[in-house]
Each structure stands twice: as structure tokens, then as C-alpha cells.
Amino acid sequence: MSDSHAVAVAEHGSHEHPAHLRHHFVSLEQQDETASFGMWLFLLTEIMFFGGLFTAYLIYRNWYYPAFVAASHTLSIKLGAINTLVLITSSFTMAMGVWCAETKKQKGLVWSLIATLILGFAFLGIKTVEYKEKFEKHHVPGSSFSIQSFVHPVAEDGKEADKALPADTASRTEVYFSLYFAMTGMHAVHMIIGIGLLVMMLVQAMRGAYSHGNIAFVENFGLYWHFVDLVWIFLFPLLYLISRH
Amino acid sequence: MSENHAEAHEGEHFHQSHIVSPMVYFVIFMALLAGTALTIGASYIDMGPWNPVVALAIAVTKATLVVLYFMHIKYSSKLMKLTVGAGVFTFLILVGMSLSDYISRAWGQW
Known part of the structure; x- marks a missing residue:
């Protein structure tokens, strides 16, 4: 038995099984911290990536302010708020999943992951409804994009029509929708990747793979999922809310 | 003896993993919901140029709660805290410098 192995056994007493301790780590603590350190470095590059999109959005919002206000009025605060809630x-359910994994509650972990998965799908479903409406109103940038709804606004659902925009201003709404689709689209891609990983993890959890203390994957996936939540915490007010009142 | 040996070697170097209780998660969850309600409410009040400022302030508060509690940074080692702090600092430099360049270079010329 190697010295480091002996140290790890001594540190954890009888409740831990250091079978998953890689030989190049001194202890499980070091191994776990190394894993989450790497995960955080990855997440920081992700923050830089989304930061570029947010910066572009803030600059263009200042440049084309009236167009951005009008375009953001076409988003549904109700759907955005429900998605934020979801x-x-x-x-929260993912955080509970991590807690269940840490305290070796296999059933709790499985149910937490199922709840997280359902909510993930719910988010994407609501996003699909929102995207579909954008296609119907010709608000998707590209050849089918139309400024009609901004040049000749129509009152709908008992709401007053927005003020009509001159054509050159209205054409700038395409910039808003480009950024809207780039930002929410990249966010949705992260959700889809997360859902894929969730399904994988759920199968593993049902097999009892995380019942012996080897839960680095669950913890690091938790970090990833919270990061996706973090991006939405900024997307929701910036895209949906700040141009209302 | 082996326990002393372990402590002497690792006690200060590696952070003991800390299990955050469900109660803490629940309180943070409620705070995030309250923050969401607050930011929606604030968006219906016309505060002129302060609307985005208020929205961002609430978002930053919510994000801080998520990072500290859901992502366990509050309970992490100094190495992790410093790494995340350095990342956020670099992020603010990149965004701040880009914005200040745009603001100072061609204000009102678009």
C-alpha cells in the first residue's frame, strides 16, 4: 500500500471508499478540488464568451436605442418570467441532487435529477413557443425578416399599438433580433448539452454509480447547470425587461 | 500515529469538503425568486437611465448568491475564491475597457 493511499484511508475512516482515488493525488480532497478547479477554469472561459455577447448587446442598445426598445416590446414578459422561474x-433541484449525492441518498439523487431534467425540457419547450412566434411575425433575421410590424404597428390582445417607427429606425430591430437569437440560442445550446449530460448521469445514478463517494461528476455538472442559470439571470432583465415601463 | 501524519501533511493544504444543507439551498432559492419578482416589478416603473442600472444590480446580487451558495464558493478554499475572483476581475476589465472605448470615441456620432 502506497503512502498516499494510507493517508487517504486514515483521513476518511471507514465511511469512504478511496477506490476511485487516482494514484497521482495525495487525497480525495485534493482530487475533488482539482476537478472543480478545472471546471471553474472552463466556466470562466464561458463567462468571457457570453461576456462578449453581452458587451455587443449593450453597445448596440446604446446606438440603436429606439429600435431596441420597440423590438424588446415584442417579447412576452410572462413567458420570460415563467422560464426564469423554471x-x-x-x-434548486440540482443543488438538492448534489446534496443527495454528498449524503449518499441514491433515491433522492435520482428524483432530483428527474425533476431537473423535466424543468430543463420545460424551459426549452417555452423557448420553442417564443421562437415560433418570432418566425410567424417575420422577426427572425435573414431573408424573411420584415419591419412591417414596426412601421405599421397593429393593436392586439387589447394592448395599445406601439408608436410607428420610421423605416430606417425599424430596420435596426434586425440587430436586436440577431443578438436575441445569438444570446438565447447559445444559452439554449448549453441547456441541450446539459440535458444530454443529465440523461447520462441519471442512468448512472440509477445504477448506483454515485453511491460510493465518487461524485465529482455530479458536483461539476451542478456547477455547469448553475452557470447556465447564471447566464439566464442576466439575459432575462437585459432582453425582456429594461426597455419596458 | 497515522492521523497525526495525515494532519501534519495535509491539514492546512487541502480544504475539507463542506456539505451545504438543504435549508441553505431553500433560503437561497426563495431569495432568487424574490429577486426575480423585484426585477420584474422594477421594470414597470419608469426610472429613465436607472432602469438598466437597477436591473443589473438585482441580477448581480442574484448571480452572487448563486456563485456563493449553489456553486459552493463561500465554502471553498482560498485558491478557488481567488481564481473565481480573478476571473470576474478580468471579465470586468475586458467589458469595462471595451465599453469605455466605445463611449469615449464616438459618442453621439452614430
Whole structure:
């Protein structure tokens, strides 16, 4: 038995099984911290990536302010708020999943992951409804994009029509929708990747793979999922809310 | 003896993993919901240029709660805290410098 192995056994007493301790780590603590350190470095590059999109959004919002205000009025605060609720709740269920894994509650972990998965799908479902409406109104940038709804606004659902925009201003709304689709689209891609990983993890959890203390994957996936929530916490007010009142 | 040996070697170097209780998660969850309600409410009040400022302030508060509690940074080692802090600092430099360049270079010329 190697010295480091002996140290790890001594540190953890009888409740830990250091079978998953890699030989190049001194202890499980070091191994776990190394894993989450790497995960955080990855997440920081992700923050830089989304930061570029947010910066572009802030600059263009200042440049084309009236167009951005008008375009953001086409988003549904109700759907955005429901999605925020869904995502925050999924972060909570994932945090509970991590707790269940840490305390070796296999059933709790499986149910937490199922809840997180359902909420993830719910988010994407609501996002699909929102995207579909954008296609119907010709608000998707590209050849089918139309400024009609901004040049000749129509009152709908008992709401007053927005003020009509001159054509050159209205054409700038395409910039808003480009950024809207780039930002929410990249966010949705992260959700889809997360859902894929969740399904994988759920199968593993049902097999009892995380019942012996080897839960680095669950913890690091938790970090990833909370990060996706974090991005939405900024996307929701910036895209949906700040141009209302 | 082996326990002393372990402590002497590792006690200060590696952070003991800390299990955050469900109660803490629940309180943070409620705080995030309250923050969401607050930011929606604030968006219906016309505060002129302060609307985005208020929205961002609430978002930053919510994000801080998520990072500290859901992502366990509050309970992590100094190495992790410093790494995340350095990342956020670099992020603010990149965004701040880009924005200040745009603001100072061609204000009102678009």
C-alpha cells in the first residue's frame, strides 16, 4: 500500500471508499478540488464568451436605442418570467441532487435529477413557443425578416399599438433580433448539452454509480447547470425587461 | 500515529469538503425568486437611465448568491475564491475597457 493511499484511508475512516482515488493525488480532497478547479477554469472561459455577447448587446442598445426598445416590446414578459422561474427551480433541484449525492441518498439523487431534467425540457419547450412566434411575425433575421410590424404597428390582445417607427429606425430591430437569437440560442445550446449530460448521469445514478463517494461528476455538472442559470439571470432583465415601463 | 501524519501533511493544504444543507439551498432559492419578482416589478416603473442600472444590480446580487451558495464558493478554499475572483476581475476589465472605448470615441456620432 502506497503512502498516499494510507493517508487517504486514515483521513476518511471507514465511511469512504478511496477506490476511485487516482494514484497521482495525495487525497480525495485534493482530487475533488482539482476537478472543480478545472471546471471553474472552463466556466470562466464561458463567462468571457457570453461576456462578449453581452458587451455587443449593450453597445448596440446604446446606438440603436429606439429600435431596441420597440423590438424588446415584442417579447412576452410572462413567458420570460415563467422560464426564469423554471430555470431557478431547476437550479434548486440540482443543488438538492448534489446534496443527495454528498449524503449518499441514491433515491433522492435520482428524483432530483428527474425533476431537473423535466424543468430543463420545460424551459426549452417555452423557448420553442417564443421562437415560433418570432418566425410567424417575420422577426427572425435573414431573408424573411420584415419591419412591417414596426412601421405599421397593429393593436392586439387589447394592448395599445406601439408608436410607428420610421423605416430606417425599424430596420435596426434586425440587430436586436440577431443578438436575441445569438444570446438565447447559445444559452439554449448549453441547456441541450446539459440535458444530454443529465440523461447520462441519471442512468448512472440509477445504477448506483454515485453511491460510493465518487461524485465529482455530479458536483461539476451542478456547477455547469448553475452557470447556465447564471447566464439566464442576466439575459432575462437585459432582453425582456429594461426597455419596458 | 497515522492521523497525526495525515494532519501534519495535509491539514492546512487541502480544504475539507463542506456539505451545504438543504435549508441553505431553500433560503437561497426563495431569495432568487424574490429577486426575480423585484426585477420584474422594477421594470414597470419608469426610472429613465436607472432602469438598466437597477436591473443589473438585482441580477448581480442574484448571480452572487448563486456563485456563493449553489456553486459552493463561500465554502471553498482560498485558491478557488481567488481564481473565481480573478476571473470576474478580468471579465470586468475586458467589458469595462471595451465599453469605455466605445463611449469615449464616438459618442453621439452614430
